Amino acid sequence: MDPRVHEHAELLVDWSARIGDGDDVIVSVSEGAHDLAVAVAGALGERGANPRFLYDSGEVQRAYLRAAEAFDADPDFERALFERADAYLRLGGGRNTAALADVPEATRREHGRAREGIREARFGTDWVSTVHPTRSLAQQAGMAHEEYREFVYDAVLRDWEALAAEMARLKEILDAGSEVRIEADRTDLVMSIEGRTAVNSAASVAYDSHNLPSGEVFTAPVADSVEGEVAFDVPMTIRGTRVRDAFLRFEGGEVVEFDAGAGASVIESVLETDEGARRLGELGIGMNRGIDRPTDSILFDEKMAGTVHMALGRAYEACLPDGESGNGSATHTDLIADMGGDARLIVDGETIQRNGLFRWEDGFAE
Amino acid sequence: MDPRVHEHAELLVDWSARIGDGDDVIVSVSEGAHDLAVAVAGALGERGANPRFLYDSGEVQRAYLRAAEAFDADPDFERALFERADAYLRLGGGRNTAALADVPEATRREHGRAREGIREARFGTDWVSTVHPTRSLAQQAGMAHEEYREFVYDAVLRDWEALAAEMARLKEILDAGSEVRIEADRTDLVMSIEGRTAVNSAASVAYDSHNLPSGEVFTAPVADSVEGEVAFDVPMTIRGTRVRDAFLRFEGGEVVEFDAGAGASVIESVLETDEGARRLGELGIGMNRGIDRPTDSILFDEKMAGTVHMALGRAYEACLPDGESGNGSATHTDLIADMGGDARLIVDGETIQRNGLFRWEDGFAE
Numbered sequence: 001m002d003p004r005v006h007e008h009a010e011l012l013v014d015w016s017a018r019i020g021d022g023d024d025v026i027v028s029v030s031e032g033a034h035d036l037a038v039a040v041a042g043a044l045g046e047r048g049a050n051p052r053f054l055y056d057s058g059e060v061q062r063a064y065l066r067a068a069e070a071f072d073a074d075p076d077f078e079r080a081l082f083e084r085a086d087a088y089l090r091l092g093g094g095r096n097t098a099a100l101a102d103v104p105e106a107t108r109r110e111h112g113r114a115r116e117g118i119r120e121a122r123f124g125t126d127w128v129s130t131v132h133p134t135r136s137l138a139q140q141a142g143m144a145h146e147e148y149r150e151f152v153y154d155a156v157l158r159d160w161e162a163l164a165a166e167m168a169r170l171k172e173i174l175d176a177g178s179e180v181r182i183e184a185d186r187t188d189l190v191m192s193i194e195g196r197t198a199v200n201s202a203a204s205v206a207y208d209s210h211n212l213p214s215g216e217v218f219t220a221p222v223a224d225s226v227e228g229e230v231a232f233d234v235p236m237t238i239r240g241t242r243v244r245d246a247f248l249r250f251e252g253g254e255v256v257e258f259d260a261g262a263g264a265s266v267i268e269s270v271l272e273t274d275e276g277a278r279r280l281g282e283l284g285i286g287m288n289r290g291i292d293r294p295t296d297s298i299l300f301d302e303k304m305a306g307t308v309h310m311a312l313g314r315a316y317e318a319c320l321p322d323g324e325s326g327n328g329s330a331t332h333t334d335l336i337a338d339m340g341g342d343a344r345l346i347v348d349g350e351t352i353q354r355n356g357l358f359r360w361e362d363g364f365a366e
Numbered sequence: 367m368d369p370r371v372h373e374h375a376e377l378l379v380d381w382s383a384r385i386g387d388g389d390d391v392i393v394s395v396s397e398g399a400h401d402l403a404v405a406v407a408g409a410l411g412e413r414g415a416n417p418r419f420l421y422d423s424g425e426v427q428r429a430y431l432r433a434a435e436a437f438d439a440d441p442d443f444e445r446a447l448f449e450r451a452d453a454y455l456r457l458g459g460g461r462n463t464a465a466l467a468d469v470p471e472a473t474r475r476e477h478g479r480a481r482e483g484i485r486e487a488r489f490g491t492d493w494v495s496t497v498h499p500t501r502s503l504a505q506q507a508g509m510a511h512e513e514y515r516e517f518v519y520d521a522v523l524r525d526w527e528a529l530a531a532e533m534a535r536l537k538e539i540l541d542a543g544s545e546v547r548i549e550a551d552r553t554d555l556v557m558s559i560e561g562r563t564a565v566n567s568a569a570s571v572a573y574d575s576h577n578l579p580s581g582e583v584f585t586a587p588v589a590d591s592v593e594g595e596v597a598f599d600v601p602m603t604i605r606g607t608r609v610r611d612a613f614l615r616f617e618g619g620e621v622v623e624f625d626a627g628a629g630a631s632v633i634e635s636v637l638e639t640d641e642g643a644r645r646l647g648e649l650g651i652g653m654n655r656g657i658d659r660p661t662d663s664i665l666f667d668e669k670m671a672g673t674v675h676m677a678l679g680r681a682y683e684a685c686l687p688d689g690e691s692g693n694g695s696a697t698h699t700d701l702i703a704d705m706g707g708d709a710r711l712i713v714d715g716e717t718i719q720r721n722g723l724f725r726w727e728d729g730f731a732e
Contacts, residue, residue: 024443029421031400041426045433050441055395055421060407067411075416077390077450084443 009039021048032134033091058099074117082121093132141295164202184343192225215288220319224253234336276329282311306356375405387414398500399457424465437480448487459498507661530568540564550709558591581654586685590619600702642695648677672722
């Protein structure tokens with residue numbers, strides 16, 4: 001086996017999920033993630049944890065969802081499993097990213113609603129989501145399999161302590177700051193982050209970070225404060241449709257105009273989800289230099305160094321002052337903008353990043 | 367997909383496990399059983415059941431077992447899952463029957479002991495064990511894959527109601543009988559079945575039968591009563607070793623002499639397990655005419671029409687009078703004898719089967 005599979009597994013178990021002796025650990029294994037599951041099993045055995053492996057198959061799920069007419073709310077046996085678990089490790093990587101393409105949207109929604117209690121129990125564990133580099137994900141990224149493997153391990157096998165230390169610098173600036181301005185081609189956007197707390201998302205539950213790879217600092221804008229326009233030039237697939245060059249104009253925090261080079265109808269359907277879907281819930285800044293190009297996977301794309309992303313919809317609680325509920329919505333849809341060229345990230349009038357370089361990096365010029 | 371995969375799934379869900387609306391069902395999916403899992407997911411969805419799929423991988427299990435130094439007793443999260451489940455469907459069929467070959471026997475035993483509570487909870491559900499015809503099982507059987515698929519579906523897709531009715535005739539004879547005698551080449555064995563109840567193992571939990579395929583009638587001999595000698599001419603693999611032409615001689619219920627054409631040392635290690643391992647716990651009579659040859663898999667071999675099998679070790683509770691514990695042992699090791707040629711199965715002096723034919727079959731001659 002590629003030794004990087006074992007490195008990945010150990011990073012997941014030790015750095016990300018902080019598994020210890022006696023921990024009860026659910027491991028969800030996607031159709032194509034067998035090799036990573038083998039490596040994770042070894043690492044969990046060494047740590048003295050108790051693993052239980054679940055089979056997460058798109059094809060199995062599709063067959064069930066298409067056949068079922070209704071869904072019982074939070075089946076007791078499964079809820080008990082998640083409520084009693086200490087950690088949940090999701091090993092993504094299927095064999096077909098479109099495996100659920102012919103499951104009606106209404107069925108998925110209904111199934112999701114019936115499992116809110118189980119989802120909550122899962123989020124109550126030390127959960128971490130990662131992926132094994134399968135051919136299907138390579139295809140989604142438009143890469144050869146071997147090329148994609150290199151890409152994934154470059155993104156995952158990083159010096160996370162060093163990156164956490166660098167991200168702490170940005171978090172400090174955002175936590176102390178009041179106003180963020182983003183200037184780029186077709187973009188001039190301003191928003192308040194007064195009183196908000198940024199998350200140093202360093203791919204570990206110890207940092208409130210639940211993705212491996214991660215490598216972003218994110219916060220929640222004061223939703224009403226967002227003003228101006230922004231162009232998202234990193235292409236991505238949203239709800240099964242390719243979106244390119246999305247453009248949004250905000251007034252008083254709300255989207256008042258939108259457009260896209262492709263997929264404008266998806267942006268429209270996102271905006272129509274509910275009230276909160278017309279407002280920003282997240283501003284995130286990608287800082288993972290192992291991710292050097294978009295691969296049509298949000299797990300990677302939003303962490304790409306030299307990009308920022310903004311999410312229409314739900315804000316993360318960790319960013320909000322105590323007692324404030326923040327922007328609420330059933331959706332949280334990320335859009336990504338490249339910060340190369342002459343783009344600037346400005347906090348309280350000071351340029352923090354220009355042309356993808358932070359002020360503490362060599363070559364930075366205000 | 368081969369339509370027989372769907373027939374298999376429906377038989378498993380409806381006839382075998384009797385799944386109904388709202389049932390909480392654990393489905394254990396072996397590495398090679400994906401297609402059957404897809405079909406089972408559809409059938410469970412149609413019935414209104416709530417499935418949870420587990421990943422049962424020999425390679426994952428091996429990695430965990432080899433890495434772990436000790437095992438916590440019955441981890442709470444997993445025990446809760448099994449205790450709350452209504453049914454458990456095991457979809458066997460891996461990719462390598464020797465996947466656990468280098469896991470030390472002591473580790474397996476220790477792991478097994480640490481999970482007695484979970485095992486008990488699992489046996490407390492409506493559990494059914496079946497297999498998907500994988501290449502690995504075909505290889506174990508010495509068959510081409512396509513040939514093995516035909517074999518498996520011949521064994522599984524039977525008219526179970528008709529077979530249950532036929533097996534009821536034999537059960538009636540055994541329930542009313544006191545003494546069973548088996549006469550064959552190198553075999554003259556007699557045992558008491560006084561007061562014992564035979565199980566009509568018709569591949570359904572409604573018949574106390576938990577294998578698909580099944581097709582046997584079995585009972586528990588009075589352990590002290592077994593006298594004489596018996597030759598087991600159906601070859602099989604026990605604890606990883608090939609056993610051929612095993613021979614046992616009983617006095618006062620106990621094995622006093624043993625031998626084998628191959629694998630005698632395994633028979634010896636079975637007999638040395640404990641006191642009960644030197645006595646018979648089961649007499650079973652195979653009645654599945656879809657199984658026409660041994661395939662080195664106990665799930666199939668012991669049900670083969672025209673064979674009988676006897677197990678050294680543990681007796682099944684369903685066969686025992688109330689309050690009697692029967693022969694106890696940590697092992698239950700089956701050995702199989704062909705009843706062709708001039709072999710006779712005699713109950714209280716009456717020949718019930720000769721040359722593989724029962725007295726109610728065409729061609730039977732006492």
